[in-house]
Amino acid sequence: MGQPGSAYSLEKPVETLETHTISVLVDNEPGVLARVIGLFSGRGYNIESLTVSETEHEAHLSRITIVTTGTPMVIEQIKNQLDRLVPVHSVTDLTVCGETIERELALVKVAGVGEKRVEALRLAETFRAKAVDASLEHFVFEITGRQSKIEQFVALMQPLGLIEVCRTGVAAIARGAERM
Known part of the structure; x- marks a missing residue:
């Protein structure tokens, strides 16, 4: 000092x-x-x-x-x-103009068999993720929602055999009848 x-x-x-x-x-x-x-x-x-x-x-x-x-x-x-x-x-x-709706889409590829496969399917159902591709060895899930939801889903898939993630980026719009 x-x-x-x-x-x-x-x-x-x-x-x-x-x-x-x-x-x-x-x-x-x-x-x-x-x-x-x-x-x-x-x-x-x-x-x-x-x-x-x-x-x-x-x-x-x-x-x-x-x-x-x-x-x-x-x-x-x-x-x-x-x-x-x-x-x-x-x-x-949009952060300062009140309530906004923000969404992002992600495709999440997960490989797994046995218990890990069952757990990945269970978590996908919980997060309302949709399986858009599947084989005996892998899934590709489609998930939409806020960034935090997608990050949480990806983190949970990591130990279950996460292979890769593709994200769209945030799409956002203000609530209400007013135009931007």
């Missing part, structure tokens, strides 16, 4: 990291996704999940759903910088 009255003794406040789901409505044209991703990579921001799809065919609009983590100041910077990109029509932070 520094001397009394010294500025060196002041502790810096610790900012907590927050996870936010941001929805961006953009023109559906070549290079738009690259510009959005470039904004993140150029500033060292991490993308935890990314989902992109055309949502309005006639208007040629796509929706990009990004899950990212940062301090409140960084999240605000991300939203402001996204809003300034030319092909962006709107930026909505």
Whole structure:
């Protein structure tokens, strides 16, 4: 600890990291996704999940759903910088706009025989996962839900013979009648 009255003794406040789901409505044209991703990579921001799809065919609009983590100041910077990109029509932070519906789809391949096979089937039923492919040696389960549900399912499948996982990323929409 520094001397009394010294500025060196002041502790810096610790900012907590927050996870936010941001929805961006953009023109559906070549290079738009690259510009959005470039904004993140150029500033060292991490993308935890990314989902992109055309949502309005006639208007040629796509929706990009990004899950990212940062301090409140960084999240605000991300939203402001996204809003300034030319092909962006709107930026909505779904985390702060109230109740949202978030879902992800995962395909989970599990190998197992005997008791492990029976346990994998039992857990799949509990999690409402659907077997979309099966043989005598393996299953491929399809599961949808919140990220936490999928992570829990994958963790439980690990000791039962988890082979691989393929995830779509988060799709999210705000509740209510309002449009983004």
